[in-house]
Amino acid sequence: MVARAAHSGASWVATLNHELGDDAVKDNAVIKRGVGLNSASARVFPFDGACCKALEVSNGFRRVVTKKINFDGAVVGVQRSYGCVNSHGYYCRMATKRRVGEMLVSADRGRTTNIDAHKVARGSFFTTDEVWLNQPVREFLAFALLEQSVSGKPLVLDPFAGDGHMLDLVASEFGVPVAGLDIANERWPKNDSLKRIPNKGRAVILTNPPYLANHSASRKGVSSIVASYFKNNAQANLYRIALDRCLESADFVIAIIPETFLLSSYPKERLALVSVIEGNLFEDTDAPAVVACFGPVHAVGAASVFVADRQIGTLPEILALRGASGRIGKPVVFNIPDGRIGLRAVDSANGRNPIEFMLAEDFKYPPSRIKVSSRLMTYLDVPAVSDEDLVAFISRANAELNRIREASEDLVLAPFKGNTKLGRRRRRLDYELAREILFNAT
Secondary structure, eight states, rough: BOOOOOOHHHOOOOOOOGGGGSSEEEETTOOOOOOBBBGGGOOBBBOOOSSSSSSOTTTTTOOOOOOOOOOOOOOOOOOEEEEOOOOOOOOOSSSSSTTTTTTEETTTTTHHHHHHHHOOHHTTBBBOOOGGOOOHHHHHHHHHHHHHHHSSSOEESSSOOTTTTHHHHHHHHHOEEEOOOOSSSSTTOBBBTTTOOOOOOOOEEEEEEOOOOOHHHHTTTTTTHHHHHHTTTOOOHHHHHHHHHHHHHHHHHEEEGGGGGGGSOOOOTTEEEEEEESSBBSSSOOEEEEEEEOOOOOGSOOOHHHHHHHEEEEEEHHTTTTTTOOOOTTTOSSSOOOOOEEEEEEEEEEEEEEEEOOOOOOOOOGGGGGGGGGSSEEEOOTTSTTTTHHHHHHHHHHHHHHHHHHHHHHTSSSSEEEOTSOOEEEEEOOOOHHHHHHHHHO
């Protein structure tokens, strides 16, 4: 693992209460004028070669460049809402037709609850903490602004602007003009950025896009509101649709998105850097998130991965810890009540009971509760392992699990419902990786 120096904390800037009517409009985005500041409030670490030419991001930030840039203008507030937490693959059937905004709580019992349908449909949760602007993200943003200054005046655009906290902070820290668009907040020109983002000058995009899975929209009773976005679109989550629009319209994109992105199939050839945020970013959800930084495809290599300020490797290196996928030669039978091995596949909320394989008799979970769809607590069997070798086999499996967790700082495991009471992010072991671990333990 590569150690990194901790960043100096940026002071929080309160949302600016400007009147919208007096602001200039450029490319349908509001631009607020203010005092120009220096972008070198952060150390700027460009990559090999001239400071204004992006080359390899994969090898990290190479040398310090201290260059003052006089940006005309500053300040626009912006921010965006983050999205509804998906249900981690859980699918509920609707027994009866529900009204818009009536979320299904229990399919078996037909229980529902009322929610703010339009907020949920917009994936609208607000970023109120500055923890996302850590040193790696700060350096990447400074570099992106340097690159943009070569061809014109830098501008930071948030196409899902919301209340404006994120861009208020950036305007204060970097002294750049910032602009916002939003579908609902009257502070900004109205624009449905899930369909199109006007960005003629290819401004740097900084955003916290909506997050709502298609299947969750059905469970939450808002399908009719968001159906048009998913129609004829291969993406199954609003944040992915938003990311598509951002990457189409900008060379540099910084987005706060679900941490599940790391293990997803979403294309990552433009991903330069990703920082995992372990604290709570949002005022009304504990959704696990990362700050993903994208550059031009010719300028990036293997994405560097940070946990806050600490670099732990590249994304390909971390994903390689999951081993080879597939079931060939890896006979494991999951979700059988009479299995000889118990698996707690999720960290407990109290932080005292981590993911673990154990003898069935030591697993205090009712076998009657095991279903074909069980994913958190289950019994399993590995037919090739004899009863005599079972205890040693389980010990080897747990050792392999812990080795992978330590080497990847848990990033090979999916996040699960926020942090434990001890402040560590809860994780879930998927069955594909569990199969690989058990295979390596044989």
